[in-house]
Amino acid sequence: xxxxxxxxxxxxxxxxxxxxxxxxxxxxxxxxxxxxxxxxxxxxxxxxxxxxxxxxxxxxxxxxxxxxxxxxxxxxxxxxxxxxxxxxxxxxxxxxxxxxxxxxxxxxxxxxxxxxxxxxxxxxxxxxxxxxxxxxxxxxxxxxxxxxxxxxxxxxxxxxxxxxxxxxxxxxxxxxxxxxxxxxxxxxxxxxxxxxxxxxxxxxxxxxxxxxxxxxxxxxxxxxxxxxxxxxxxxx
Numbered sequence: 001x002x003x004x005x006x007x008x009x010x011x012x013x014x015x016x017x018x019x020x021x022x023x024x025x026x027x028x029x030x031x032x033x034x035x036x037x038x039x040x041x042x043x044x045x046x047x048x049x050x051x052x053x054x055x056x057x058x059x060x061x062x063x064x065x066x067x068x069x070x071x072x073x074x075x076x077x078x079x080x081x082x083x084x085x086x087x088x089x090x091x092x093x094x095x096x097x098x099x100x101x102x103x104x105x106x107x108x109x110x111x112x113x114x115x116x117x118x119x120x121x122x123x124x125x126x127x128x129x130x131x132x133x134x135x136x137x138x139x140x141x142x143x144x145x146x147x148x149x150x151x152x153x154x155x156x157x158x159x160x161x162x163x164x165x166x167x168x169x170x171x172x173x174x175x176x177x178x179x180x181x182x183x184x185x186x187x188x189x190x191x192x193x194x195x196x197x198x199x200x201x202x203x204x205x206x207x208x209x210x211x212x213x214x215x216x217x218x219x220x221x222x223x224x225x226x227x228x229x230x231x232x233x234x235x236x
Contacts, residue, residue, distance in 0.1 A: 024109025026231065027059045027102075031073070031095050032116035034066035035155065035198075035210055039116070043213075044220025052228050057109075061102050063095035069120040070130065074137045080128045092137075096144055110235075111145055112227050116155035118179040119208065127178035134186045151230040152193035153223055156183045159199040163206040192234055196222045 028049065030041055039045075041062050050058055068091060071077035075089035121130055142148050161176030163169065187195040201215035202208070210216050 024107040025057050025059050025103075026053055027061070027099075027108045027111045028114060028227065029095065029099055029111070030060070030062045030064070030114040031091070032064050032155070033068045033118075033120060034064075034208075035119075035158075036064040036116040037066045038209060038212070039064070039216050039219065041220075044217045045114075045223055048221060048224035049227060052224060053231075059102050059106065059108070061095070061099040063091065063098055064116075065091055067120055068117070069124060069126065070117060070133045070137065073117075073140075074133045075140060076136055077133055078129065079126055092140070110149070110151065110231055111141075111147065112151040112153060112230060113141060114153045114155070114223055114227075118157040118183065119161070122157070122161055122173070122175040122179050125175050127175040127182065130179050131182035131185055134182065138186075149234070150192065151227070151234065152187065152190070153226045153230070154183045154187050154193070154195045155198055155219060155223070156180055156195045157198075158202045158206070158208075158210070160202055160206050160208045165205065168204075168206065192230060194226050194230065196226060 026049075028045070030036060030039070030045070041060055046058070046060050049060070065072070069077075069085070071085035071088045072091040073089065073095075075092065077085055077088050118130070121127060121133075138150070138152065141150055157176065157180045161173045162171060164171055184195050187193040196219065198210065198215075198219060201210045201219055203211045203215070210219060
């Protein structure tokens with residue numbers, strides 16, 4: 001009888017009928033420049049992801065700073081002219097230091113990196129190296145976290161830079177548009193990456209920053225849904 005019961009339990013477990021939760025926590029790292037710096041994970045992300053995956057299963061690390069180019073994250077950044085940034089990786093190092101404190105002595109089951117940045121690189125006219133920089137940042141994260149199964153969510157650069165403020169007239173802004181395309185290309189190239197549309201979140205004036213609080217709260221919901229989908233689709 002005991003052997004039969006053991007066999008039944010084993011069969012049920014193998015077939016997925018026992019909902020025993022896998023060990024390890026889901027780590028979310030949120031970073032970027034001003035629109036990410038203005039985002040409040042405690043209000044607009046953490047409650048939703050806690051509800052979806054369980055508060056005891058979540059670690060959220062947040063580090064953002066306005067007005068910063070991607071070179072402050074990607075340590076090997078170079079412009080198309082070979083220029084470098086003497087402070088390359090400075091924000092990244094702070095972000096990773098804070099993250100490693102949060103995950104110390106904890107088993108991490110999944111990692112999702114949520115990124116919202118690009119305005120500074122458009123202004124500096126460095127769109128031609130943005131996709132390479134994103135790929136370099138990905139590799140950097142993989143090396144430091146010692147895993148290659150990272151999920152990426154990109155809050156795509158809004159349409160703000162494609163309009164004049166005074167009359168809302170659409171204008172040509174090559175670098176702004178190219179960064180948007182680079183973010184889409186990065187996400188579309190991997191089943192572990194998605195990009196989020198933010199064009200409808202910055203108000204009628206197509207402002208640089210999203211509308212508070214509705215724009216950011218809606219963005220948070222989109223981050224949560226994207227994270228749930230990536231984790232579910234890529235679970236082993």
